[in-house]
Every structure is written in C-alpha cells, then in structure tokens.
Amino acid sequence: MATINRQATTLALAHALSAAERGLAVIPLSRTKLPALRSPHRDDPTATPCHGECGRFGHGVYDASIEPRRIRELFAAAPWATGYGIACGLEPHHLIGIDLDTKTGTDSSAALRELALRHLFTIPETVVIMTPSGGRHLWLSGPPDVVVPNSAGRLAPGIDIRGAGGYLVGPGSRTEHGVYSTAPGTAHLAPARCPRALLRLLQPPPRAHHPTPSSAGQHGQGLVQFVLAAHEGQRNTRLFWAACRAYENGLTPALVAPLVDAAVHTGLTEREARATIASAARMTGHCP
Incomplete structure (x- = not known):
C-alpha cells in the first residue's frame, strides 16, 4: 500500500494548480514518476480502448486538465501523489520536452549543441527544469498542426523527446530521487517556439522506398x-x-x-x- 505524505501531496497539488493557471494540463504522479492513478480497465482483458469516456480516472495523460475542480478531484483520488505531470502536445502551448539525461554517461548537452551547429538552429531562451539526477528538461512550443512523437535516444544518446501522448514531470514534484526545480531565471518564461530545423528532426525519419x-x-x-x-x-x-x-x-x-x-x-x-x-x-x- 502506498505511503501517504499529506504535506508532499498538498505541495504537489499547489504546484499543479499553479501550472494549470499557465494553461498546462496536469495529472498527479507517484514518487516513481508514473501516473498515480491506475487504469480502471487493467483487470478486464476484453475492455474496449478508452480515453476516459467511461467517466473514471486512471487514463494517464487523457485525465490531464487545467480545470482547478477536476485537478483537485484527481489529487483527492490519489492521496499518495507527490508530484504532477504536464501533458505534452495540448493547447495552448503544444508542449515539446527535450530531456537531456545524464544517466547514459554521455554529454547530452554537448550532443544537442552539435546538432544545433550541424542543422543551423539555436535553442531559444525558454523554461528549463532541473532534474534530481542533474539532467535538464527544455520546454518548447510546437505548432498546432504538427504531431511530435515521443522518442528515446533517436536524436542522440541521452536525448529523449516528450511529445504527443507523453508528459513531463512538473517543477516542485518530489520523487524517489529528489525534487524537480525550475532553473534560475527561467520561471517567468513561456515555452519558446521550437526552431523549424529542430522540429524537422523530431519527426519520424522518412524512408526512401518506392514499392512495386x-x-x-x-x-x-x-x-x-x-x-x-x-x-x-x-x-x-x-x-x-x-x-x-x-x-x-x-x-x-x-x-x-x-x-x-x-x-x-x-x-x-x-x-x-x-x-x-x-x-x-x-x-x-x-x-x-
């Protein structure tokens, strides 16, 4: 049974409500960074695909909301939550997360700079979230008519992408390894527009194939x-x-x-x- 830390849950809810005021749809997360509410259909192998149409909680990013009342209901249903996730790809920001990891032993920041030099783009000044492991999440805004998929290590080792159907751990969230925080000087910023050259790199690579x-x-x-x-x-x-x-x-x-x-x-x-x-x-x- 999950241990309930009322203070951590209260703080996570406060941070989630603050994010929602900025137009960021949120869901409660557990200390493992996973959605705090499990699928209500998990024990029914015959269940039809559901994005929350059943009216119950537990559909991951499909539960995400900017409505204070619904957010409070989500956290009330998950009193063990110690963090919150921010759904990517939704209006108004169409958020794209560039996750620069440190666990692979590679310099993901240097890899991103090399990509920028090679493809002639610069990362604009934007929101930066510091992870407990020393990594960084860069928040960018995508165009409404482009679906950016999630990927892991496709751009370069240590660089993961959070796009449509994914989520980012919000600042103020407490996990098993520590607390996520906003980098100094970036808290007041809105997610910057994703450079067009980078956006092209984030799409699935085309395959030059002409079938008979x-x-x-x-x-x-x-x-x-x-x-x-x-x-x-x-x-x-x-x-x-x-x-x-x-x-x-x-x-x-x-x-x-x-x-x-x-x-x-x-x-x-x-x-x-x-x-x-x-x-x-x-x-x-x-x-x-």
Missing part, C-alpha cells in the same frame, strides 16, 4: 496493422508515422480510409484521425 505494384498492397496492409496494434498513449503517434510512410510511398489516397478506420478501432475519433493524417500530409509535402 505487387508489394504496395502488402505494405499498405502492414501500415494498417501497425495502427491497429497501438496501445493507449501510442495511437496518435502510430497513426502519424503510418500516414507519413503512406504518403512517402505513394499509397494514398487509397490508404486514407483504411487508416482512419484502424485509428477509430483503437479509440480515436474520426475527426482526430483525419487531423493526424492531414498533419502527416503537410509534413511530407503533400496536400491533405
């Missing part, structure tokens, strides 16, 4: 199956990746309807699915 007519059908069906296999928190990301591959390989528009149907089957609405596919079209230089 005989292989196109199999490849298209594989993309549909890839979307159908999505779990909670992966649906938008998998659909976006599959749609990008479809546009790059000349499989659209015939594949749009099957991809939409697959996404709806996993729990997305048709409107969400079509918006994600349109974003993939724009990112790959096609007209939605």
